[in-house]
Amino acid sequence: MTAPAYQNIKDFILARIHAGVWAEGDLVPSENELSREFKVARMTVNRALRELTAEQVLERVQGLGTYVARPKYESTLVAIRSISDEIEARGHRHRAEVLEVGEVVAGVELAAEMQLAAGDTVFRSWVRHTENDEPVQLEERWVNPEVVPEYLRQDFAAMTPNQYLMRVAPLQGVEYRIEALPAPPRIRGLLTMREAEPCLVLHRRTWSQGKVASVVNLWHPGGRYRFTGNF
Numbered sequence: 506m507t508a509p510a511y512q513n514i515k516d517f518i519l520a521r522i523h524a525g526v527w528a529e530g531d532l533v534p535s536e537n538e539l540s541r542e543f544k545v546a547r548m549t550v551n552r553a554l555r556e557l558t559a560e561q562v563l564e565r566v567q568g569l570g571t572y573v574a575r576p577k578y579e580s581t582l583v584a585i586r587s588i589s590d591e592i593e594a595r596g597h598r599h600r601a602e603v604l605e606v607g608e609v610v611a612g613v614e615l616a617a618e619m620q621l622a623a624g625d626t627v628f629r630s631w632v633r634h635t636e637n638d639e640p641v642q643l644e645e646r647w648v649n650p651e652v653v654p655e656y657l658r659q660d661f662a663a664m665t666p667n668q669y670l671m672r673v674a675p676l677q678g679v680e681y682r683i684e685a686l687p688a689p690p691r692i693r694g695l696l697t698m699r700e701a702e703p704c705l706v707l708h709r710r711t712w713s714q715g716k717v718a719s720v721v722n723l724w725h726p727g728g729r730y731r732f733t734g735n736f
Contacts, residue, residue: 510545512715514553517543519562519714522573522675531573533563560677587667588644588723592636600638603661604631604695611647618710619649619717628656630666633695640696641730646721652713666721674713681709685727696726703727 508516521527534542539550554571557563564574592599609629616623628648633640646666648656652674659669688696688704698704707723 510543510549511553511556514539514543514545514550515557515715518553518557519675522562523673523714527573529573529575533571533573535570562675562677587665587671588634588642589665589668592634592641595636597636598638600635601662601665602633602635604633606630606657606661608657609647615647615720618720619647621649621717626650628653630656630661632661632666634665639729641725643692643695643724644721645724646719648719649717652716652718666719670711670713670719674711674718676711676713677715678712679709680711681707683707688724692724696724698726699728705730 518527518533521533527533536547536550536554539553540547543550554563554565558565558571558574561574563571565571589599589601607629608626611619611621611623611625611627613623615627616625619627621627628650630644630646630648632644632646634642634644644666648666648670650656653670655673656666656669659666661669684706685703686706688698688702692698692704693700693702696704705725705727707725708721709723710720711718
């Protein structure tokens, strides 16, 4: 089935941003320019730009043009930032230990959450983050290969998965929940938790290029970690 013309324009703009051709604050082509390039009516281009503006990918300035938007995360309870930045902001030392990186087959539940077909291959990584050598977060992440094809080639001890994804996959949307859960034995051991100590778990799903880019569980020892945020 052929995609509608406005979706082709959206995909084109997202691909240019994803490739780094257009960075935050760059001016994108005008409605007239895009209309000529794609040989469509201006109203078709207008719809594409309006939708990308609503998704906070673009920012339209009256009389000046349309620009690649700077990410706006202040409205979310939990800032989309790397734990390494959070730890370093406290003046402490961060270290990431890569426990596992590879491909896995998505089961029914994961495939549904990532809007893929059951049996599709996805990337998975497990990374343990320490603060002054004490474990504070276990990151269990699944990534859509269509959105981030070079994910498995990265050194996540040098750059966290979150930092890499924020750089290569322009964020369009975020969905999250926070729960207090008992830790499975493996996670309890990796986080050096007491047997009865609960975990604070942030489950987050992000979108980029019109697709689910990543699903992550961030496990934290309840006695050593807390979430904060400002509105």
